[in-house]
Amino acid sequence: AQNTFSEMMECVFDAQNLISISLRKIQSSRTQRGGIKLHKNLLVTYVLRNARQFYMSKNLSQTQRTHHYEDVSAVRERQDYFELTGSLTELGDDFYCNFTGVESDTWHCGAHQPNGQPAEVPHQDASACAMLSPSDSDLMVSEACWSCADKSSWELPILNAQANQKTVLDLDTHVVTTVTNGYFHSDCCAQSKQPQGAQCYTKKRKMDTSYHIVDPEFYLPDFGPVPFKRMRTDEDLHSDSDQLDSTNISNLISVLGSGGLSEFVSWQQTDLEQIFAAQTICLKHTLLTGSGWTRAIEAF
Amino acid sequence: IMCGPVRDWCFSQVKGAIDDDVAEADIISTVEFNHTGELLATGDKGGRVVIFQQEIENKNLPQFRSEYNVYSTFQSHEPEFDYLKSLEIEEKINKIRWLPQKNAAQFLLSTNDKTIKLWKISERDKRPEGYNLKEEDGRYKDPNTITSLRVPVLIPMDLMVEASPRRVFANAHTYHINSISVNSDDETYLSADDLRINLWHLEITDRSFNIVDIKPANMEELTEVITAAEFHPHQCNTFVYSSSKGTLRLCDMRASALCDKHSKLFEEPEDPSNRSFFSEIISSISDVKFSHNGRYMMTRDYLSVKIWDLNMENRPVETYQVHEYLRSKLCSLYENDCIFDKFECCWNGNDSVVMTGSYNNFFRMFDRGQRRDVTLEASRENSKPMQVLKPRKVCAGGKRKKDEISVDSLDFNKKILHTAWHPQDNIIAVATTNNLYIFQDKVN
Numbered sequence: 001a002q003n004t005f006s007e008m009m010e011c012v013f014d015a016q017n018l019i020s021i022s023l024r025k026i027q028s029s030r031t032q033r034g035g036i037k038l039h040k041n042l043l044v045t046y047v048l049r050n051a052r053q054f055y056m057s058k059n060l061s062q063t064q065r066t067h068h069y070e071d072v073s074a075v076r077e078r079q080d081y082f083e084l085t086g087s088l089t090e091l092g093d094d095f096y097c098n099f100t101g102v103e104s105d106t107w108h109c110g111a112h113q114p115n116g117q118p119a120e121v122p123h124q125d126a127s128a129c130a131m132l133s134p135s136d137s138d139l140m141v142s143e144a145c146w147s148c149a150d151k152s153s154w155e156l157p158i159l160n161a162q163a164n165q166k167t168v169l170d171l172d173t174h175v176v177t178t179v180t181n182g183y184f185h186s187d188c189c190a191q192s193k194q195p196q197g198a199q200c201y202t203k204k205r206k207m208d209t210s211y212h213i214v215d216p217e218f219y220l221p222d223f224g225p226v227p228f229k230r231m232r233t234d235e236d237l238h239s240d241s242d243q244l245d246s247t248n249i250s251n252l253i254s255v256l257g258s259g260g261l262s263e264f265v266s267w268q269q270t271d272l273e274q275i276f277a278a279q280t281i282c283l284k285h286t287l288l289t290g291s292g293w294t295r296a297i298e299a300f
Numbered sequence: 301i302m303c304g305p306v307r308d309w310c311f312s313q314v315k316g317a318i319d320d321d322v323a324e325a326d327i328i329s330t331v332e333f334n335h336t337g338e339l340l341a342t343g344d345k346g347g348r349v350v351i352f353q354q355e356i357e358n359k360n361l362p363q364f365r366s367e368y369n370v371y372s373t374f375q376s377h378e379p380e381f382d383y384l385k386s387l388e389i390e391e392k393i394n395k396i397r398w399l400p401q402k403n404a405a406q407f408l409l410s411t412n413d414k415t416i417k418l419w420k421i422s423e424r425d426k427r428p429e430g431y432n433l434k435e436e437d438g439r440y441k442d443p444n445t446i447t448s449l450r451v452p453v454l455i456p457m458d459l460m461v462e463a464s465p466r467r468v469f470a471n472a473h474t475y476h477i478n479s480i481s482v483n484s485d486d487e488t489y490l491s492a493d494d495l496r497i498n499l500w501h502l503e504i505t506d507r508s509f510n511i512v513d514i515k516p517a518n519m520e521e522l523t524e525v526i527t528a529a530e531f532h533p534h535q536c537n538t539f540v541y542s543s544s545k546g547t548l549r550l551c552d553m554r555a556s557a558l559c560d561k562h563s564k565l566f567e568e569p570e571d572p573s574n575r576s577f578f579s580e581i582i583s584s585i586s587d588v589k590f591s592h593n594g595r596y597m598m599t600r601d602y603l604s605v606k607i608w609d610l611n612m613e614n615r616p617v618e619t620y621q622v623h624e625y626l627r628s629k630l631c632s633l634y635e636n637d638c639i640f641d642k643f644e645c646c647w648n649g650n651d652s653v654v655m656t657g658s659y660n661n662f663f664r665m666f667d668r669g670q671r672r673d674v675t676l677e678a679s680r681e682n683s684k685p686m687q688v689l690k691p692r693k694v695c696a697g698g699k700r701k702k703d704e705i706s707v708d709s710l711d712f713n714k715k716i717l718h719t720a721w722h723p724q725d726n727i728i729a730v731a732t733t734n735n736l737y738i739f740q741d742k743v744n
Contacts, residue, residue, distance in 0.1 A: 014577075014631065015577075018577055018631070018634070021634065021635055025637075033388050033390060034387075034388060034389065034390035034392075034413060034476070035382075035385070035387040035388070035389075035413075035476075037476065038475055038476070038494045038495075038525055039476075039478075039494055039525045039527065039544055039584075040640050042522065042523075042524075042525060042544060043544065043580060043581045043584060043640065046580035046581065047577055047578060047580075047581065047634065050576075050577045050578075050579075050580075051577055054577070
């Protein structure tokens with residue numbers, strides 16, 4: 001049990017540490033031989049979630065007992081609190097902003113009932129836990145409830161003006177895109193407009209302009225053309241249109257499902273022509289169904 | 301079945317390179333005895349399969365009964381490249397499973413992340429000689445010189461063991477294959493990846509039946525994956541699969557074509573007092589094995605081995621702590637990725653003892669009947685012929701006794717993930733990173 005402030009701060013630092021380690025793992029898994037391991041990445045997102053919940057619950061007891069963080073400046077303060085350094089900071093900030101929580105219907109409240117028996121109640125929020133043990137100090141309550149913090153408190157406001165917008169890193173295509181209300185804005189559909197994802201992404205950067213430009217190389221695989229590369233140089237903009245088509249095919253197929261062609265051929269009624277004709281619809285659908293890898297980042 | 305309680309284990313053999321510089325391709329990734337125990341197969345990260353055969357001639361001399369020598373070596377899988385996704389498919393052999401022997405040849409299934417292959421291993425100890433139309437070197441004779449009929453005769457030759465791929469079962473798995481299991485009907489087998497389980501017929505390679513699919517309609521709702529699967533040893537309609545959430549699902553293929561709905565769900569409620577950042581990781585099941593008698597299942601998660609009775613779903617009947625002293629080190633083990641290590645477990649022939657690996661080249665045995673457990677070490681230092689293995693002990697904290705090893709001195713690079721027990725005898729195969737150790741019980 002953590003009884004001292006310093007012990008609590010140590011735990012908070014641990015949580016921060018875990019978050020940065022986890023992000024590093026997800027990032028390095030992209031370049032691992034054999035492809036992204038779904039199982040390992042899923043487990044890493046659980047650690048991310050746990051660490052983040054813990055961190056948030058500590059802040060909860062620190063500042064005020066409110067479930068809704070709508071104050072953008074408060075969010076920024078918390079971002080500044082992070083001691084992650086270098087590009088990992090950018091990574092951490094961005095994912096931190098976009099965390100929407102992990103859906104779980106098997107949520108167990110770790111808070112202890114006054115009679116000493118742990119409660120097993122689904123979807124308890126922090127205030128409910130507080131009611132269960134009113135005599136506990138703020139610190140102990142949040143500690144007990146770290147596993148069942150209110151889900152809504154996870155949804156930080158996106159610094160972007162538009163509501164319901166989030167930045168998604170697709171681990172399949174390694175493309176960072178913006179998603180509004182579940183719809184892609186990305187240039188996966190061979191549209192000529194610049195991907196908004198990049199712009200939104202840079203807006204979330206810290207004020208420090210040295211981090212202003214995102215290095216797409218940071219996210220790109222070691223090989224293979226990706227549309228995102230296009231915006232970097234004029235050369236890329238003038239590149240072959242054939243490349244664009246094949247890129248779209250690979251993006252499309254990888255977005256459709258992590259299985260690439262094998263998943264693709266299981267769609268018996270679908271043919272390639274239909275898909276190209278209805279690119280936007282497909283991608284919207286896909287985003288709603290999602291590729292498993294997207295979720296790996298979105299979950300945080 | 302010579303599987304009584306064992307007091308002493310002795311070193312028998314070690315296979316593999318001696319030097320400490322381990323080539324990645326030589327890392328052993330699976331170990332499996334065949335149904336008689338006469339053959340022992342290993343697969344490695346480089347896609348190779350090496351089969352050892354027990355020397356029968358020395359079976360009369362008990363102390364040499366377990367001498368295994370190389371029988372066959374072949375390249376099972378090669379690295380592949382998925383051009384659409386710009387992904388390399390590893391050639392690492394994830395699992396090997398033997399088929400029951402039906403004729404002179406031996407058959408095994410080997411799998412990497414995406415493709416399963418059926419291999420036939422056959423012996424050739426005779427060759428034909430004296431062809432009518434061909435010279436000895438294979439050139440065809442001038443027909444004009446042939447004046448008589450000659451039938452070739454089979455003459456003895458040095459034993460040659462050939463491995464040939466008989467079937468290739470490909471393109472059925474989107475995600476990484478983690479298990480294969482041969483059915484007791486001798487006709488079908490299952491293969492499992494993170495989200496799906498497919499049923500195959502051994503003769504048919506161009507299609508398989510999907511029997512479990514846990515992929516959610518919205519992948520954002522994914523909360524668990526399949527980690528292992530196995531057919532029941534006797535009931536050909538029953539199989540089990542484990543999940544990353546620590547649950548076991550027993551399925552009956554007679555109930556419906558798609559076995560998404562389990563017949564039984566085995567799950568132990570989490571102890572809330574043990575909750576940590578890593579609770580989900582350490583509860584993930586890395587291996588599941590039916591007992592030989594088919595009444596129990598054993599699961600391995602990061603810190604423990606659990607025995608489940610098929611008739612009791614709400615908790616295991618036995619739990620054995622493998623290395624509880626690691627619980628306070630989970631953060632470091634997460635950092636160095638060791639927490640993701642997938643340990644396997646195995647039963648002995650009469651289901652009285654279970655075995656699993658640990659770190660520092662330690663492995664653990666739990667005697668269910670005698671309620672005893674022992675920690676042994678596979679190391680070159682203890683590799684004198686018939687040397688008895690001394691039990692090891694890890695000191696979790698406090699004062700370290702003589703001969704004890706402190707947790708902080710454990711070498712986490714030396715891990716034993718794969719172990720196998722001879723189906724009928726007290727002979728075990730233990731794989732360290734790149735060496736295969738064979739131990740047997742002490743014969744007086």
